Amino acid sequence: MTTGNDTTRTTVVVVTWRGRDHLIGCLDALAAQTRPHRLLVVDNASDDGSAAILAAHPSRPEVHRTAANVGYAGALAAALPRVGTEFVAWLNDDAAPEPDWLALLETALDEDARAAAASPRLETPAGETQSVGVVLTGDGHGADAVDGPVFGFCGGAALLRTAALTEAGGVPAEFFCYYEDTDTAWRLRLGGWTVCSVPAARVRHLHGASTRPGSVLFHRWNERNRLAMLVRCAPAAVAVRELARFAAITAALPVRRLLGRTVPAAANFRVGLRLRVLAEVVTRLPGLVTGRVEIGRRATRSRAEVWATGRPARSR
Structure with a gap:
């Protein structure tokens, strides 16, 4: 009612x-x-x-x-x-x-x-x-x-x-x-x-009635927003590590294909999509960092403490 x-x-x-x-x-x-x-x-x-x-x-x-x-x-x-x-x-x-x-x-x-x-x-x-x-x-x-x-x-x-x-x-x-x-x-x-x-x-x-999980758009938003969230909220070491890891995997994918090694078929392993995600995150970085500072000012607990609260990690 x-x-x-x-x-x-x-x-x-x-x-x-x-x-x-x-x-x-x-x-x-x-x-x-x-x-x-x-x-x-x-x-x-x-x-x-x-x-x-x-x-x-x-x-x-x-x-x-x-x-x-x-x-x-x-x-x-x-x-x-x-x-x-x-x-x-x-x-x-x-x-x-x-x-x-x-x-x-x-x-x-x-x-x-x-x-x-x-x-x-x-x-x-x-x-x-x-x-x-x-x-x-x-x-x-x-x-x-x-x-x-x-x-x-x-x-x-x-x-x-x-x-x-x-x-x-x-x-x-x-x-x-x-x-x-x-x-x-x-x-x-x-x-x-x-x-x-x-x-x-x-x-x-119903799940995914408006957006299709596994689609290119899904993976673009998912990967971009995960990285944006980490820059805004996570310990700096975690955010930097995951940005570097994402960039390193992106750079390694063409090499793996050239060497004939298996690359997952999921859309988030397409180099073009990953480059777009990186470009969007880098473009938004000034705003994300500003948001990080504002979030830090409001915080009453440390990022390291909250990061530990969310784990031990569980896989999907």
Whole structure:
């Protein structure tokens, strides 16, 4: 249900882009929630009839339509100044939460005053676990966890304290898509907060309905934003090491092919894509370093301490 009464503690922000085929399932699931909430949909300039679906749905969501597709991160950043509630939920338009999803997440944050974010259990339509949160791998990737303690939250269906998110610098709109959640978890932890996993709060997630995992765009955003996140948030030695490693692998790939050695077929091992990622990171480096300084000024914990918190590493 969507309500404006004084018991409403959460604004659920749904980001949609050409979500016509799955948007109704998301809206119906939110209408069935046992906790009152405000529903704000950010429509990333969809051109597939999504606007008509939003206008016709009985939940009557508030809609903010962007002039262009600004990505998941850009849409969340655009929504944040419009949120006046204690909590803000991030929700993909291809996600359908169980009716007690919001109640369980709100309760988890009520019971843990140190936690700034709560990550539910995202599962496939067949019921297999996709994620209960995020951990860090040894090379600084954010990896979906299927059990145990977590470093960060999966941004597809998480609940955050609005004030903590704002104080941590909000959402990195420039990421466009991917790693905005792990970057945010880094900054929250640097500010002294923790992140909790709430596997009882279940969400059916189609995953990749708007972007195709494994595609060239997926790998471009994924690799670029991982490196950007490390420059902004990680210990300097880790950030420099991973930038150097990425550049070294890129340089070695043509040599391996020339020598007839096996090179993975995945798009992130294409030299052209990797060179573009490096160019984008280098071009943005002044802004990333400025962001790093600002994040450091707000921090109450050291980067080394937070880096250790995210490990031992787990592989994908």
